[in-house]
Amino acid sequence: MTPTRRDPGPAELATRTQLSRPAAEVAPKLLDALLVSDLGPQVIVRVTEVEAYAGLGSDPASHAHRRRTERNSSLFGPVGHAYVYFTYGMHWCVNVVAHPEGTAGGALIRAGEVVTGVSAARSRRTSARSDRDLARGPARLAMALGVAGDQDGIDLLDPRSPLRLELRAVDAPMAIGVGPRTGIAGEGADTPWRFWVDGDPTVSPYRRAAARKSTR
DNA sequence: CGGCCGATCCACT
DNA sequence: GTGGATCGGCCGA
Numbered sequence: 001m002t003p004t005r006r007d008p009g010p011a012e013l014a015t016r017t018q019l020s021r022p023a024a025e026v027a028p029k030l031l032d033a034l035l036v037s038d039l040g041p042q043v044i045v046r047v048t049e050v051e052a053y054a055g056l057g058s059d060p061a062s063h064a065h066r067r068r069t070e071r072n073s074s075l076f077g078p079v080g081h082a083y084v085y086f087t088y089g090m091h092w093c094v095n096v097v098a099h100p101e102g103t104a105g106g107a108l109i110r111a112g113e114v115v116t117g118v119s120a121a122r123s124r125r126t127s128a129r130s131d132r133d134l135a136r137g138p139a140r141l142a143m144a145l146g147v148a149g150d151q152d153g154i155d156l157l158d159p160r161s162p163l164r165l166e167l168r169a170v171d172a173p174m175a176i177g178v179g180p181r182t183g184i185a186g187e188g189a190d191t192p193w194r195f196w197v198d199g200d201p202t203v204s205p206y207r208r209a210a211a212r213k214s215t216r
Numbered sequence: 217c218g219g220c221c222g223a224t225c226c227a228c229t
Numbered sequence: 230g231t232g233g234a235t236c237g238g239c240c241g242a
Contacts, residue, residue, distance in 0.1 A: 051234070061234070071227055088235050089224030095234090108234055127237065139235050183234055207235090
């Protein structure tokens with residue numbers, strides 16, 4: 001029996017094409033997009049902050065900088081899929097894979113506003129002090145949506161996916177803030193590849209990388 | 217609000 | 230063996 005092949009609609013193909021560009025170009029276009037999670041009760045987040053990460057030599061801060069490994073393999077895969085990684089021993093973070101053919105990279109979804117499913121998001125984010133904090137930060141956002149390692153590699157553009165990305169056309173000009181990425185040390189620390197919806201309260205605070213303890 | 221610190225694993229070196 | 234694309238609690242202003 002042959003596997004059933006889905007035929008993607010024109011809108012999906014167009015979105016896939018939009019994402020087949022350098023991450024730094026794609027990232028700001030993800031602002032105001034919707035991330036829809038049906039992993040449990042539905043939660044929808046409107047994206048307010050993103051960071052671009054390229055790879056393979058061009059971006060020392062990227063997980064894909066050195067080479068393809070098991071952990072970062074999603075970054076080398078098809079655009080529009082998710083790269084979900086585990087960090088600091090306890091947190092998951094979500095990227096949208098975006099890069100031209102033959103390269104690697106993506107956009108880290110750093111923050112958003114929960115526009116649907118506030119109570120479901122709250123039950124996953126018991127320590128959140130206010131609704132504003134539900135998805136204010138990359139690990140918080142992943143938790144609010146119920147995303148973990150199981151979702152690494154999932155196709156965010158497949159309408160059947162329990163985790164989906166819906167780009168939205170800007171109907172009104174949106175003020176976009178631009179600055180260096182959060183928590184990056186060394187080379188690439190000042191690359192202005194962080195983008196946010198200017199003035200939005202759900203944008204996370206900027207933090208420079210923690211100074212490294214001297215090894216003495 | 218801002219700064220400091222501990223938590224807690226695992227992929228990579 | 231090492232340290233991170235972070236978070237939350239605690240402290241002082």
